[in-house]
Amino acid sequence: MDEFLLKIIAGTISTLGFAIIFKLKVKLWPFATICGLAACLLYFGLSELIGGDFIPNAVASFAVALLAEAFARLGKAPATVFLLPGCIALVPGGTLYYTMSNLISENFDLASKNFLTTLTVGVGIGGGIIAASLVRLFFTAILNKIKRK
Secondary structure, three states: OHHHHHHHHHHHHHHHHHHHHOOOOHHHHHHHHHHHHHHHHHHHHHHHHOOOOHHHHHHHHHHHHHHHHHHHHHHOOOOHHHHHHHHHHHOOHHHHHHHHHHHHOOOHHHHHHHHHHHHHHHHHHHHHHHHHHHHHHHHHHHHHHHHHO
């Protein structure tokens, strides 16, 4: 439990750090940080519950994308401003590093294993974001039809 909590805190702080690096306005920091907290909670929670790489990343990025859309309206800023820092904790930097390190060391078995993990995580993150965008477009279209009637 302590390791789980430490990961959540570290991921949330890293999100805040990237919000600062991306030069977000100070009033938008809490929104971006909440996106990162949600990503970490969902990713680490689902990783412990069901394991794997794809589903935890897809669900976490889906939730972050929906939160980013909501915070875009509240904070009067583009959703990308919240989406990028929110998903930063999900990025598979470690496995990408080990992929390249193993390629240089000519350890192709480990390199391919790490590459597949990196690819799976990347597709999961991208798929979650795309799914959330489609959900938002769907509900926007429905709301526009209701308003026209």
